[in-house]
Amino acid sequence: MRGYKPIRGASKYHARQxxxxxxxxxxxxxxxxxxxxxxxxxxxFNYQQRFEIVPKFTCNGKRYAHRVYTPDFVIYEDYKITKVVDVKGGNATMTADARLRMMMFMQKYDMPVTIAEYDSRSGLFVEKQA
Known part of the structure; x- marks a missing residue:
């Protein structure tokens, strides 16, 4: 593949950086x-921009850290967010945990998350709402 220089290491979903x-x-x-x-x-656009979905809090004396959602891409028009995109390599990477973070983001920021799956046969991305 021209233009892509793979580096060492892989994620738990076998995605090569x-x-x-x-x-x-x-x-x-x-x-x-x-x-x-x-x-x-x-x-x-911004790549890997972080959004807080749950602020830090204390319950019965125990402290809990804040939780964030980091979509892959945030696309802007006239300095306003128009699209939030999460690129997925398949169904294995769409975990229940990822779905929960996306739903919490959508509820807090009132912005839908678009899932972009790469189709290697056509070389195109198929986009759908999370």
């Missing part, structure tokens, strides 16, 4: 392809 065309290190080759697509379309 890769570099996008501008040298940005991505968690998977599918993320690197989506990153390159956004660069090609000159979209205004």
């Amino acid at each position: 890769a570099f996008a065309s501008d040298g940005t290190k991505c968690a998977s080759r599918a993320e690197a392809r989506y990153y390159d697509h956004l660069l090609f379309t000159h979209a205004d």
Whole structure:
């Protein structure tokens, strides 16, 4: 594959880290392809932006840390969020934990999360709402 330089190490879902065309290190080759697509379309976006979904709190004297959701891409138009995209490599990466974080994000920020799955046969991304 031209343009993608795989690096050592893999995630528990066997996704190999890769570099996008501008040298940005991505968690998977599918993320690197989506990153390159956004660069090609000159979209205004952030990669791996963190959003707090549960603030830190104390219950019966025990402290609990805040919880965050980190979508893969946040796309902006006129400085407003228009789309939140999470790139998935298949059903194995769509865990119950990931679904819960997405639902908590959607409830708090009133913004749908788009799941982008890469179709290796066509070379295109199939997008659907989480």
